[in-house]
Amino acid sequence: MDSTDHKKFLIGNYASPVLEIVRGEGAKLWDSEGREFLDFTSGIAVTNLGHCxxxxxEQVSRQAEKIVHCSNLYSIPEQVRLAKRLVSEIGPGKMLFCNSGAEANEGLIKFARLASGTPDFQGKGKILAAENAFHGRTMGALSATASPKYRKGFEPLLDGFEFAPLNDLDAWDRKLDDKTIAVLIESIQGEGGIHEARDDFLQGLEKLCRERNALLMIDEVQSGIGRTGDFLGYHQSGISPDAVALAKGLGGGFPIGAFWISDQWSAVFKPGSHGTTFGGSPLACAAAHAVLDVIENDGLVEAAREKGLVLHAGLSRLVERFPTMLEEVRGRGLMIALAMENDPAELIASLREKGLLVVGAAGNAIRFLPPLNVDDAEIEQALNITEDALASCQTKKSE
Ligand SMILES: Cc1ncc(COP(=O)(O)O)c(C=O)c1O
Structure with a gap:
């Protein structure tokens, strides 16, 4: 791979790439040198149907021949129909579309700010978020993201954010005061290393929000659209949030984000409160419809749950076999992390050399995020490659 032009013309914002990807099909990717890889990154939890x-x-091509973009000056039938489908999954409420996960969370933050100007929430302004969370890179979403590694160099960020540790309800109880307008939380922390918000914690948080008149806002950008074995990650806890952010898997690879607000509060947005040129374009919505069609017709939410059990069990066996290198397996559905004792960079590189692509996360974790329609043979192949790579790393260490 010749990276001369890459270095010359692209801002050096990302670490130097080691692969040049040119084609994908299902759970497989090919690079410009013709090498084949099993893709357990899904473009970071995006291509939930696999590639192409x-x-x-077919649906995206067909839509591209009809109309791609017309802006939100007009009603877009594909957008209205998508809103209806998502509301039927999430609950009575309304949708607003955007283009990314960060923008979806910006929408939630702007929702909280707008709500603070209404008689229901006068005098409140603080947003409480979880330590070790990731909500995106825009200045608002970054203000809700505590980790210094993302914030460094961009401060001062927005005022009015505080943080508490995940699953420590007492800490949230102490911080959620009469100035708190909203809580923003991932049901499973993705970039943070796959840490699940426990069901009893989410239920306790919901109770605190109701008692203290604060909004409960869930970031389902990474954990949503079937990835965890439920349509949304918080569904298994039975809570009823006031607002939800979506993106990533929603478009199956075409950029689309969205946020849902419950019927009780959706009227805080008035004409002109917020806006986006591209959000919810006919093409983006056609991509999302195609994703939802396949998820529904092929039962991919249930598939993610079942395949996730197989992957989890296989990785757990490897933790038993390599106890000095591996710590534990975390997560559910097809949002799973293998947590290592030390920096996973060497193992990630070895997996890549042997044909398996995975993605790192905070806390020495490696994320396994295959498409929701990954098959048993592909899971077995991934587990075999992982075992092989771990054995190689162990041999190297003992030399
Ligand atoms: C939970 C969560 N929220 C928000 C984002 C930001 O999404 P995007 O990169 O599309 O802006 C991410 C991205 O990884 C995420 O995992």
Whole structure:
């Protein structure tokens, strides 16, 4: 791979790439040198149907021949129909579309700010978020993201954010005061290393929010659209949030984000409160419809749960086999992390050399995020490659 032009013309914002990807099909990717890889990154939890799923490609191509973009000056039938489908999954409420996860969270933050100007929430302004969370890179979403590694160099960020540790309800109880307008939380921390918000914690948080008149806002950008074995990650806890952010898997690879606000509060947005040129374009919505069609027709939410159990069990066996290198397996559905004792960079590189792509996360974790329609043979192949790579790393260490 010749990276001369890459270095010359692209801002050096990302670490130097080691692969040049040119083609994908299902759970497989090919690079410019013709090498084949099993893709357990799904473009960071995005291509939930795998690459170039025939129904997705057909629907997007068909839409591209009809109309791609017209802006939100006009009603877009594909957008209205998508809102209806998402509301039927999430609950009575309304949708606003955007283009990314960070923008979806910006929407939630702006929702909280707008709500603070209403008689229901006068005098409140603080947003409480979880330590070790990740909500995106825009200045608002970054203000809700505590980790110094993301914030460094961009301060001062927005005022009015405080943080408490995940799953420590007493800490949230102490911080959630009469100035708190909203709580923003991931049901499973993704970039933070796959840490699940426990069901009893989410239920306790919901109770605190109701008692203290604060809004409960859930970031389902990474954990949503079937990835965890539920349509949304918080569904298994039975809570009823006031607002939810979506993106990543929603478009199956085409950029689309969205946020849902419950019927009780959706009227805080008035004409002109917020806006986006591209959000919810006919093409983006066609991509999302194609994703939802396949998820529904092929039962991919249930599939993610079942395949996740197989992957989790296989990785747990490897933790038993390599106890000095591996700590534990975390997560559920197809949002799973293998936590290592030390820096996982060497193992990630070895997996890549052996044909398996995975993605790192905070806290020495490696994320396994295959498409929701990954098959048993592909999971077995991934587990075999992982075992092989771990054995190689162990041999190297003992030399
Ligand atoms: C939970 C969560 N929220 C928000 C974001 C930001 O999404 P985007 O990169 O599309 O802006 C991410 C991205 O990884 C995420 O995992």
């Amino acid at each position: 799923h025939p129904h997705w490609t």
